[in-house]
Amino acid sequence: MNHVVIDWIQRLKVAFYEADDLLDDFSTELQQQEVMTGNKLIKEVCIFFSKSNQIAYSIKMAHKIKAIKEKLDAINIDRNFDLKESLEEKRVMNIERETNSFIRVEYVIGRNDDKKKVIQL
Incomplete structure (x- = not known):
């Protein structure tokens, strides 16, 4: 600042x-x-x-x-300071977001053991 x-x-x-x-x-x-x-x-x-x-x-x-x-x-x-908005700060990363509890299998990593336990139950 x-x-x-x-x-x-x-x-x-x-x-x-x-x-x-x-x-x-x-x-x-x-x-x-x-x-x-x-x-x-x-x-x-x-x-x-x-x-x-x-x-x-x-x-x-x-x-x-x-x-x-x-x-x-x-x-x-005395508040004569020059504030400018930076365009770089305004960029928002577009991240694919899920709004439900179902997720794609390819996004799940390292949960094979847990999956087997749930299936056995």
């Missing part, structure tokens, strides 16, 4: 991993909020003493989303 294509795929893979990590962050935050909904006082205390409040968290996540989107846009622009 062309090195340009491999590099492009690798960059795309990294961007997808970053997006996956971002979704994990959202999931973790949602689960933490669900755990804290049980006791309102505990929730208010946790939010008050938290290093990151909801506004700061939202801004941080918005910046991460924007960075991933810009990275994906750059990757999309």
Whole structure:
């Protein structure tokens, strides 16, 4: 495969991993909020003493989303590689195929002993 294509795929893979990590962050935050909904006082205390409040968290996540989107846009622009289909790859060998259980005797090799055993049974 062309090195340009491999590099492009690798960059795309990294961007997808970053997006996956971002979704994990959202999931973790949602689960933490669900755990804290049980006791309102505990929730208010946790939010008050938290290093990151909801506004700061939202801004941080918005910046991460924007960075991933810009990275994906750059990757999309860089997909100027020239892919051509090769006619040699498209050739298919025509092999005679049987669609039933009956086969020609001349195609069977080395089954004489098995044939004798079946006939004896």
